[in-house]
Amino acid sequence: MQISTSALYSTAQIRQAERQAIERLGIPGRELMRRAGAALFGHIQQRWPEAGELTVFCGSGNNGGDGYEVARLAIEAGYRVTVFEMADPEQLPADALSAYRDFVQAGGCVSTFEADRSAITGIVVDALFGIGLSRPVAAGYLPAIAAINAAAGPVVAVDVPSGLQADTGCILGAAVAADLTVTFIGPKQGLYTGAAADCRGDVVCADLQIAELLGQMAPAGHLVIGTRLPKRQRKAHKGQFGHVLLIGGNHGYSGAIRLAAEAALRAGAGLVSVATRAAHSALVNIARPELMCRAAEQAGDLEQMLDKADVVVVGPGLGRDAWAQTMFDCAVAASKPCVVDADGLNLLALGNSKRDNWVLTPHPGEAARLLSCDTRQVGADRFAAVTALQQRYGGVALLKGAGTLIGDGLRTYVVAAGNPGMASGGMGDVLAGVIGGLIAQGFPLDQAALVGAQVHAAAADSLAAEYGERGLLAGDLPPRIRELLNR
CATH class of the missing domain: 3.40.50.10260 (YjeF N-terminal domain)
Incomplete structure (x- = not known):
């Protein structure tokens, strides 16, 4: 890379x-x-x-x-x-x-x-x-x-x-x-x-x-200018590019897990599975049959899926009820490389977990909950906030917003790309899926987070330049992300 x-x-x-x-x-x-x-x-x-x-x-x-x-x-x-x-x-x-x-x-x-x-x-x-x-x-x-x-x-x-x-x-x-x-x-x-x-x-x-x-x-920091992935070998097969398991999609939020799952596919993951509510399991892959969807209503339903997964993405559309807590606890207990987003972060804020093999992707409000402060404090010094997140929870911290910051404990990276058109629902779900898809392909967590944030923002900028910022949808991004990752 x-x-x-x-x-x-x-x-x-x-x-x-x-x-x-x-x-x-x-x-x-x-x-x-x-x-x-x-x-x-x-x-x-x-x-x-x-x-x-x-x-x-x-x-x-x-x-x-x-x-x-x-x-x-x-x-x-x-x-x-x-x-x-x-x-x-x-x-x-x-x-x-x-x-x-x-x-x-x-x-x-x-x-x-x-x-x-x-x-x-x-x-x-x-x-x-x-x-x-x-x-x-x-x-x-x-x-x-x-x-x-x-x-x-x-x-x-x-x-x-x-x-x-x-x-x-x-x-x-x-x-x-x-x-x-x-x-x-x-x-x-x-x-x-x-x-x-x-x-x-x-x-x-x-x-x-x-x-x-x-x-x-x-x-003090590193501004990300561009990224380029290595060319794949002609003899490559899907097993070489990893298996992502995404957990989420509570009642009323099936769209979030669907967006994240397609993003993982477009980022190049070999296989993508979705564990979601039984009511959604037959619906999530209707327009994207490449997704493997299964009902997960209790902890036992996740065991086999977690065993097969190389990386877990937990949080998109997860909610905060008892089902969400069960799914979150199982995901964290599996000790697999993990991307924690959305309500996964809100549940994480209730405990004191710390790991080296996860990527946390909070927006400022979620970061404030994770750090037990308010959003004004996060905004007053974003560099200090991303450092504090990484020190408290380990792994890689990615603080979203204008000028996304990625901290791995050694360096802080800044992705200055992106535009106000990204201020719409589902954008974070797509980012989480892209990062999960990159980790599945064997990229280190810090590089996956950095490349994911950069290509996510660059895709939004490319689409905004073509069609304008207003009306930009999260679902517009995965095909353009695919284009950029293949350049």
């Missing part, structure tokens, strides 16, 4: 690299700022070559210095430039103050932003806050952020969109919604998960010619 990833870094690592550049490599901080400004202006010119007007919002730190630097370059290139200062420039840190004075020497002048009177024209550059923001945006900055977001022109964020926490991807009260983010030194982990999806726009990284310093650090 080939998995392509890109390294992500924490703000602490970025600061460390910057310090090392100054102290070890002897690169002045002012030179790094010049490089940042040049990279930023270069990307603006590349993306909008016909532009000739710039409005820059400068804050009180080095991010503001980057703003003054790009404003100076724009003046020298003949742009019409307006700069709004949100803090006294004379109180800036030394390097940012130097950038401000160079801007003034180049013929620039600053204006004080007035929410109801200041005109915002051309490309808008957000240089209010950098990676250091750790508390809610102060009230005095809120009108500026609102004005940036209401501007007619495209918005470029300097390093990170102002108001976005660079480590967690959560919004600290309010945030700039950028069309382009030019981030410096290395990609920040918070740009790819949570609320960042609505703020970052396209992301490009300017390493400021000090990339080798980050190369000496273990990344």
